[in-house]
Each structure stands twice: as structure tokens, then as C-alpha cells.
Amino acid sequence: MKSYFSLQWKRVMKVLPFVSVVTVVLFAGIAVVLSGLIIADQSDDKNMKLRIGVTGDTDNSILKMAIAAFQNFDESRFTITFVEMEEKQAEKELSEGGVTAYLILPDDFVEKAMRGEMEPLYYVTSAGATNIVTMFKNEITTLVTDVVVSSQKGSFGLQEALEDNDIADTEGWVDELAVEYVSAIMQRAKVLAVNELQITSGVRIANLYLCSLTVLFLMLLGLPFVAVYARRDRSLNVLLVSRGMSVGKQLYDEWLPHFLSLLGLAAVVFVPVICLSATSNTMLADLLSTQEWLRYMILFVPVLAMVSAFNLFIFEVGGNVVSATLLHFFAALCMCYVSGCFYPVFTFPRAVQAMERFLPTGLARETLMLSFKVDAAFYPVIGVVAYGVLFFAAACAVRTYKVRRWEGVCG
């Protein structure tokens, strides 16, 4: 039955040029995301800084001094930049991503605050924003409120004490206490004795993103082949079974060209990456060394063997182009989400992390991480191969059921 293998090979070759274009575009999209994540994560101070606009009534000299002091002396200068601007400009920059958020100071904010009339500040973020600073905003603003209120209690407590005891504040003690509180806030970090052990988990977060997004890419790589493999008409399969070609052999002849084509497509996009990393001093060279990139590509073999078996299984279950597309995308998206392709896996609850280690996508990610993890156990590769065999067996079972049903319908 060499001819069935040749037939499948030709079917794959027919769609390969188009699928190659789709693959390159898909790879480019995921590469953009990866580079964006890596740049955002770099520990370079410039890249980590968050810009927060300050708008409204910023003319007060005390406020200007406070902002300048925070910008030059405070611990937060490494992470946050406050930028004075008009509200319209702040709104524009917020929509373009120039600022993460902006504050609106009401009129005469400082003067009123010094009289004990604390008007609320508006903290403006874009709708549905999903970055880390926005997610932390509730926590940080609660704490800042706490600190400001405590400071105000001190200043106004002193003012009350002086008034109650008929003492005139000729020396400006209340203002001096307010300045003392600002000084205390700026020296707040000294209350901690910090011991940084400089132990990494062995995996840089950039490499974690690389492996996670590669898994996402490989999982979506097979989707353009749905029109080749998802079909309702089982008459050819029934005929082949009647001629002595088992369902398993048929699926193997379908799986092998699919697996080899996925490997070829992965090579088309990753070989230039390896060449670039070897020849130039780029972000790629920072991610992995050339040797690690080569190991990375070698580890694609078991991963793609599993992915191609998964694709065949889903296409068998789907039974037609549309159902197979829906099921494939939904299953791939759910598994990739839980396996840390979008959020790092350590941000998930422990129970989910424990489950994720046994998912095909989790094992695939662990397998790819072996390329740069020293002395790591090889169990992920065994897991990936086992899943590949399991998906293949499941595809055989589904095909057998459908062939028998087709025989029953037509026989």
C-alpha cells in the first residue's frame, strides 16, 4: 500500500506552499509578541519605568517640589516616572500607551489639603486595561491612601494640639512636620534589611516566554491542514480496510507526511533564527546560544510527533472542516492558556500548576526547556512521546468506529 502513503504525501505537498505562507505570518505574529514581552521584562531601568501623567492643578510649588523630590530621590524613581501634562494630552497618551495611567488633581488641591480638606484624586486608566500596573493599582492606591491619611493625622493632630493649648504656630511646626513626613516616606525603604540571594530558578523568564509561545505556535501550526484531513466520506477508508490495510496503517500513512511537513515548516522559520543568532549580536543570541538553539530544534521532533498525532485525533473527532477547526482551536487555546502560554505558569494556583505538568502542552514546554536546563530529568520527553502514542491510538479508535458505522450505513 505504498500508493496510499504517496497519495497522502501528494495531498500534503499540494497545500504546503500556501500553508508555508500562513506559517511564516503566524510565526511573525508570535515573534512580535515574544519580543514585546522580552523587552517589557528586561531589567534595564529605562524599559521597566512606568509613566504616570499628572494633570489638573499642578501649579503649586510644594507639589512641584514633591514630584521633583520623588523623581530624584525616591526608591520609586527606578520604576515610575511622573510627568506633568495637560489632561487632553494625558488622554491621548493613555490611548496610545505613552502613559500607563494619569492622575487628575482637583483645583487648589495642595492648599485645601493643608487646611485639612482632602479632595479625592482621580486615577484614570484605560478601559479594560490588562497590564500589571493596572492590576496592582487597587493595592498600591489603598496603601498610598493609608500613608497620606496617617501623615495628615499627624499634621492636623499637631495643629489641634497647638490650638487646644493656645499655642501659636509661629515657627511653622505643622508645615515642618508635613515635610518630615515626606522625608519619612522617601526613606521608607531603609526600614527593611534586604538580602538578595541571587538565585534564579535556572530558567530566565525570557526563555520561559520563548518556550511557551513556541508551544502555542506549534499547536496552531497544524490548523491549516484541516481541509486535508477532516472529512466525512469514509468510503475510501472502508475500501482500504476491505483490501487488508488496517486503520492503524492508514493513519500511520497519514500521520507521517503530516509530521514531516510540520517539521519542515518549523525548520523553515527556525533555521534563519539560528543563523541570525550565530552571526549577529541580537536578542536571539541573548535568549539561547547557538548550541542551545540547535538542541531546541532537535527537541521539536518529539513535540511535533505528539502535535501531529493530536491534530489527527482532533480532525478525526471533528469529522468535517468546520467542526474540526472549532474543536482544534478551542482545545489548543484552553491547553495553551493553562500551560502558561499567555500568563507565566507560576502565576496560576498550585492545583492548576500541578495539573499543567501533565497536560500535553505542559510537557511540550518542559521538553523544549531541556535545551537550556542543565542536569534536568528527561521525563517530559517520555511524557510527550506517550501522549503522541495515546493520541494516535485514540485517532485509530475513532476512525475504526466511523469506518464500522459507515459500513453499517452503506452495507
Add this chain to the structure above:
Amino acid sequence: MKRWFRWLWMLSKRLYKRAAFLAILLLIPLAVLALDAAAQANSGFIHVVLSQTDPADPISSALVERFMSERSLILFSYVDDPRAATDMVITGEADAAWVFPNNMEEKMDRFVTSHYTRGGVVTVVEREQTVFSRIAREKLNFALQHYSAPACYLNFTRDHVEQLDALTDEQLMTYFNDVEFNQELFLFRTPDGNTSVEVDNNYLMAPVRGLLGVLMVLCGLAAALFYLRDEEKGTFALVPLRRRGWVAYACLFIAVLNVSVVTWLALVCGGITTSAWLEIPILLLYAVCCAAFCLLLLRLCGSIRVLASVLPILLTVMIVACPIFFDLHLDLWIKLLFPPTYFVSAPFDGWYLLYMVAYAAVCVGLAFGIRRLTEWWRMQRTRKRKEKG
């Protein structure tokens, strides 16, 4: 009217015969509920283990209780032994350990009275410095400020205001404690002034709305693939040509409308909504918008093979370009090319409801224009062949 309902029923019935479509309708709310259940469990961007040298110390106990009870993006846990806390950091079970000393009040007072030179009150052990560890430390710093503020007030008063020396510390603190501020210092709002936009959900649930929007587009595209196949089979042969476009749109709209019902259920049950009733018009308009976008793609791609191949790129581009997981700060016009942007933004900015209508009108107009052009081109080609032949 009867005819409309008959069409509605027939177009829905053909979808419910597809097991995969039914499976998706069932799986969407189940997946969201499962994720919501997972999101309720303890998780965080960084794991900090707390420990006290003296568990009876009131300040450290209050701090531990505060951190452990608050909902936070930092995962806090507690161990009795400070050495065990440090070991957890070394072994990687935790990212940082905060060890509170005994006699915290005395040590905080000393920190203040020494003009912040005798620091190092709380021991922080970290694996490595990251943006999360810095944010976590700021949380601790600001929390400790709450306890140093009274000491700062007392210390300053004793140092500078001799006229109040007659008062005891307790009497001075009465003035401090009697000052009340009963209002929020910060109010949150969006650029259009909407202040009631806080959706209290975990960061794990934050992208779910966007993903549901993408799934609705996916279902619309699946319906487009169904339609193309049915058109090949001649299912709509009896429908006049001039109405085929609207039939195509109706097929896609009905499919997306069905999915929007389960999406509404998923949003409400998962708590990912500002208002359950507000979601109904949003979802209706989004269904119109999605169907229009899918119709345009159907006309642009023209065949099952091309559309199925373009699908993964399109879905990936939507996940990347729309503000679902990441905000790559792309130009607004790029984000507005894809329907999920409108779905994600509509609950927070009412203008997006109008933008959805305009977007749908543009997509439908373009789709019909492309169809007219295609038909004209086919007619021209047929005419030229006839002239040659």
C-alpha cells in the same frame, strides 16, 4: 413575520445538528466556570512567605493578618519558624520571605527617632530582584509607614514643640487618633468619565472577556465555512441571487447570536461583567458586528480552503492586536480593525456601541461591494469566452 421566524428556526436547526457546535456551546460556560473556580484559589505573581520572631507581637501580628486576609496579586503564606521561611526561599518554594522581629513598636520608634539611620527593622530575603519583588516591597514599605507615622508625630512634637512638654504621650496621641478622614483619596475612572467600571475579578479572569470575543468571531468564521459548503452543495439554489448576500449574513448572524447567549451566561456566571443587563445590548450589537466581519472575510477568501488556512493567523493576530492579554501599544486604528477590541471596550466606553454599528455597516458594505465586483468580473470573463468561442 412568520417567514422571519421560519428562517430563524431553519438556520438555527442546521447548526444544532453539528455535534461540534453543540459541544462548543456547552464547553464555553463550563470552561469559564472552571477557570473562575481556579481563580478563587490562592495564586499570585510572586509568593511571599511571612514569619514572626515573636508571634505575640501586636504590630507584626496585625501586619500578617492584613496581608493574609487581603485579596492580592501577591500570594502570601505563613510559617512559624523564620529559618523555615528563609529555607523556602532558598529551595524555591517561595520568591521572598518577610521576617518580622520582636518588639516591633520599639524598633519602629527607634527607626524614627534615629532619623531613619537605624533601619533594617524587617528582614526581607529574596531570590532575585524582579519588578514583582519591588512592587511587593513597596507594599510592605507603605504598610510599615502606617505604624511609623504616629512615632514620627510624637518624636517631632517632643523635639521641636517644648510648649507641649506638659502633655503626656497618651494625651498627644489622642490628638493624633481623633483626626478622622472618612473619604477615599483615589477615585478610579476611565477617560470618558465613567467611574462605575470596576469589575472585581482575578487577573486570571481578566482576559476571559477578550477570549470570549475571539471565540464568537471563530464561531462566525465556522458558520462562514458551513455556508460555503452549503453553497457548494446547492442548499441555497432556490434563493434569488440578489438575496444571497443577506442569506449569507443571516446564516452568520444566527450562529453568532446562538453563541452570544452562552457567552452572556459565561460572563454573568463568571462575574466578568459590570452589569448583566447592559451586556445584552452589547452582545447583540457585537453579534451584528462579528457577523459583518465574518461576511467580509467570507467574500475576501471565497473558498473553504483559503478561509480555513487564514483562520489561525487571524485568530492569533486578534489575540495579539486586541487588548486581551498584552497591550503592545499599537496604533488605535490597528486595534479597531478587529471585532474583539469593541467587545472588550464597550462596557467601559459607551461610544464603542456606536462604533460597532459603524464597523458593521462598513464591513457589510465592503462585502457586498466585493461580491458585486466578483460577479461583474465573472460576467466579463464569461462574455469574453463566449466572444472568443
